[in-house]
Amino acid sequence: MNMKTIIDTEGLGKRYGNTWALRECTLAIPAGHVAALVGPNGAGKTTLLNLAVGLAEPSAGRVTVLGGHPAGSPAALDGIAFVAQDTPLYKNLSVAEMLHLTRNLNRFFDQRQAKARLAELGIPLKRKAGKLSGGQQAQLALTLALARRPRLLVLDEPVAMLDPIARHDFMATVLTATAEDGVSVLLSSHVLAELERVADYLILMLRGRVRIFGEVDDLLATHRVLTGPAAEADRYTERPVVHVSRAEAQAHLLVRATADDPVPPGWEAHPIGLEELALGYLREPIAASTSASVPGPARGRHAEPSEVAR
Amino acid sequence: MTALTLQARPEQDAALRPLPWRRMAWVTWRQHRMTLAGVVVVLGGLAVYLWRTGLGIHQAWNFIVTCRPVNSSTCGYAAGMFNTRYVPTQVTAGLLLTLAPALLGAFVGAPVLAREMENGTFRYAWTQGFGRWRWTLGKLVPLAVVVAAAAGALSVLSWWFFAPFFAENFGTPLAPALFDLRGVVYAAWTLVAIAIGGLAGMLIRRVVPAMAATLAAYLGLAVLPGLWLRQYYLPAVHTTSNNLPGFAWILNQWYTKGGKFAFAGVQKSGTNAAIEQHWCPNAPPSETLGQCLSQHGYTQWTSYQPVTRFWPFQWIEASWLVVLSALLIAATIWLVRRRAA
Numbered sequence: 143m144n145m146k147t148i149i150d151t152e153g154l155g156k157r158y159g160n161t162w163a164l165r166e167c168t169l170a171i172p173a174g175h176v177a178a179l180v181g182p183n184g185a186g187k188t189t190l191l192n193l194a195v196g197l198a199e200p201s202a203g204r205v206t207v208l209g210g211h212p213a214g215s216p217a218a219l220d221g222i223a224f225v226a227q228d229t230p231l232y233k234n235l236s237v238a239e240m241l242h243l244t245r246n247l248n249r250f251f252d253q254r255q256a257k258a259r260l261a262e263l264g265i266p267l268k269r270k271a272g273k274l275s276g277g278q279q280a281q282l283a284l285t286l287a288l289a290r291r292p293r294l295l296v297l298d299e300p301v302a303m304l305d306p307i308a309r310h311d312f313m314a315t316v317l318t319a320t321a322e323d324g325v326s327v328l329l330s331s332h333v334l335a336e337l338e339r340v341a342d343y344l345i346l347m348l349r350g351r352v353r354i355f356g357e358v359d360d361l362l363a364t365h366r367v368l369t370g371p372a373a374e375a376d377r378y379t380e381r382p383v384v385h386v387s388r389a390e391a392q393a394h395l396l397v398r399a400t401a402d403d404p405v406p407p408g409w410e411a412h413p414i415g416l417e418e419l420a421l422g423y424l425r426e427p428i429a430a431s432t433s434a435s436v437p438g439p440a441r442g443r444h445a446e447p448s449e450v451a452r
Numbered sequence: 453m454t455a456l457t458l459q460a461r462p463e464q465d466a467a468l469r470p471l472p473w474r475r476m477a478w479v480t481w482r483q484h485r486m487t488l489a490g491v492v493v494v495l496g497g498l499a500v501y502l503w504r505t506g507l508g509i510h511q512a513w514n515f516i517v518t519c520r521p522v523n524s525s526t527c528g529y530a531a532g533m534f535n536t537r538y539v540p541t542q543v544t545a546g547l548l549l550t551l552a553p554a555l556l557g558a559f560v561g562a563p564v565l566a567r568e569m570e571n572g573t574f575r576y577a578w579t580q581g582f583g584r585w586r587w588t589l590g591k592l593v594p595l596a597v598v599v600a601a602a603a604g605a606l607s608v609l610s611w612w613f614f615a616p617f618f619a620e621n622f623g624t625p626l627a628p629a630l631f632d633l634r635g636v637v638y639a640a641w642t643l644v645a646i647a648i649g650g651l652a653g654m655l656i657r658r659v660v661p662a663m664a665a666t667l668a669a670y671l672g673l674a675v676l677p678g679l680w681l682r683q684y685y686l687p688a689v690h691t692t693s694n695n696l697p698g699f700a701w702i703l704n705q706w707y708t709k710g711g712k713f714a715f716a717g718v719q720k721s722g723t724n725a726a727i728e729q730h731w732c733p734n735a736p737p738s739e740t741l742g743q744c745l746s747q748h749g750y751t752q753w754t755s756y757q758p759v760t761r762f763w764p765f766q767w768i769e770a771s772w773l774v775v776l777s778a779l780l781i782a783a784t785i786w787l788v789r790r791r792a793a
Contacts, residue, residue, distance in 0.1 A: 195579050196578075196579070197574075197575060197578060197579065199790060216468045216470065216581075216583060217468050219579065219580065219581050219582075219583055220468060220581045222579070223579075224575070224579040226572065226575035226576065226579075227572075227575075228572065230571060230572040230573040230574075230575050230576050231573070231576065232483065232573060232576075233571075235482070235483075239482060242478070242482075243478075243479055243482065243483075244580065246475045246476070246478050246479050246582075247471075247475065247479065247577070247580035247581060247582040247587070248471075248580055248581040248582070249468075249471060249581045250581075283576075290581070
């Protein structure tokens with residue numbers, strides 16, 4: 143299994159009618175991460191995921207998955223498990239029947255693992271899928287996906303509809319699976335707070351375009367917040383400025399700089415958090431630069447699994 | 453969460469062999485067994501209706517056939533009663549049998565894809581390892597074939613039901629409203645109805661509108677061949693004879709004089725009365741208009757399809773319907789492969 147990347151796109155675009163839901167998307171997401179696709183509603187996250195799992199056809203460019211397989215090809219379908227937004231299930235089927243259905247439709251299905259997970263979650267096998275709570279439906283969909291033992295798990299807004307406890311439990315299951323099975327995860331969300339704990343790779347999208355992507359550690363190491371007098375904010379040109387926010391006399395600049403870059407006199411440099419970084423990029427871009435990607439060095443996820451899991 | 457011992461996942465082959473079709477059998481059965489139960493109820497109910505009323509019809513018919521002396525008032529009365537009483541029954545049965553394939557198409561065919569699109573479950577179904585075009589084929593084809601076979605079984609019963617009406621000189625079995633209720637074409641029409649439903653579901657993506665569209669499209673299509681197509685399956689026979697073979701399907705009549713077309717025939721012409729008034733005002737009642745006109749140098753022509761062509765026509769129609777069904781299913785699969793999300 144020589145899979146270096148889970149998704150490769152090149153000039154990928156998708157148009158619905160006259161509107162481009164996604165355009166000029168060129169990405170290479172390395173395997174072995176929990177990659178988070180973040181952006182406001184309508185940013186093109188679902189479109190990108192639909193293209194990756196083969197539900198949609200590109201209008202421009204190309205997309206391959208699992209190290210070179212065309213999206214939607216038999217090998218791609220076999221290796222990718224997808225949990226769509228609102229976790230669609232057949233509501234009139236029982237949990238046991240959903241297991242049997244999924245088993246029939248896939249080359250591999252770990253029935254024992256699935257049943258054990260459901261027992262642990264307290265989801266009765268005889269109950270109709272439609273009678274489960276929202277959290278239980280999401281857990282069932284996730285269990286079905288994981289029992290296929292995919293190499294890539296794709297989750298579209300998995301926790302958007304869940305209450306905080308269900309949200310926590312769901313992400314815990316995802317993280318356990320990544321630790322145990324070594325499955326790569328690509329998930330989309332507009333809930334930033336949830337991701338800080340789980341994601342070690344970030345793709346930020348805005349208005350159908352990818353704003354920035356890279357490993358979380360690298361992104362955090364290459365961005366700083368500079369705080370200084372608001373009057374001087376416009377004169378800062380040493381490093382590229384991503385976003386400026388002003389509060390009375392003070393200005394906060396989100397800049398692409400490392401800890402080694404010099405700080406102008408009268409300014410203070412702070413490290414940045416993931417949420418702050420994401421918000422900076424997702425607010426109105428001050429420069430039209432879309433090539434702000436930070437391709438970091440490939441890092442095996444097993445190097446620091448605890449950091450991801452805890 | 454406690455660690456679970458995991459089964460080892462087999463490594464992937466370089467060339468993945470598709471999952472076997474039999475995997476879809478359970479899926480299709482489980483997801484459509486209620487629909488199939490509904491089919492059994494509807495077709496079963498129709499069968500019971502045909503059987504119960506058919507028994508009465510056959511009993512009455514046997515009485516007429518065995519009634520002696522034939523010219524007695526009892527026999528004449530029985531024959532008259534048969535027409536009064538059972539011809540409306542036959543019309544009702546014909547109507548129900550005509551509607552059945554349309555309903556099957558709407559209730560069995562249309563929801564197959566429309567429900568998946570409406571509920572969003574296609575996102576689940578089409579991202580499983582089985583593959584989406586094979587999933588579609590594995591659902592539509594067995595459903596269409598099973599339901600068409602059930603309709604075929606019903607058409608055997610309708611053959612028996614209609615037998616007395618055709619034995620009496622009731623009409624030609626080739627007549628537009630009756631031809632497709634019996635024989636192999638009934639099953640073939642049901643097949644088309646379900647294929648139309650499948651395509652409508654994929655095009656419209658909502659269950660109820662797709663069902664309505666299926667009903668409309670099927671009924672529209674079902675009317676056309678009887679009116680404009682079936683008569684051309686084989687070249688019509690043209691004759692100047694007044695004695696047509698029994699049960700012939702008369703298509704047209706016209707008159708010629710001196711080898712040239714004179715006027716359209718009795719059947720199609722609104723000027724019938726005028727012609728009669730002009731040429732045969734005093735013809736005795738025993739003489740037909742054709743016989744009267746022939747005395748004035750006119751030749752009556754009739755084009756018709758002999759009833760011996762019933763089975764050739766059945767196979768011709770069934771063949772193109774099967775081809776049409778295959779094309780509709782192919783179009784559905786083409787759409788499934790192209791426009792999912």
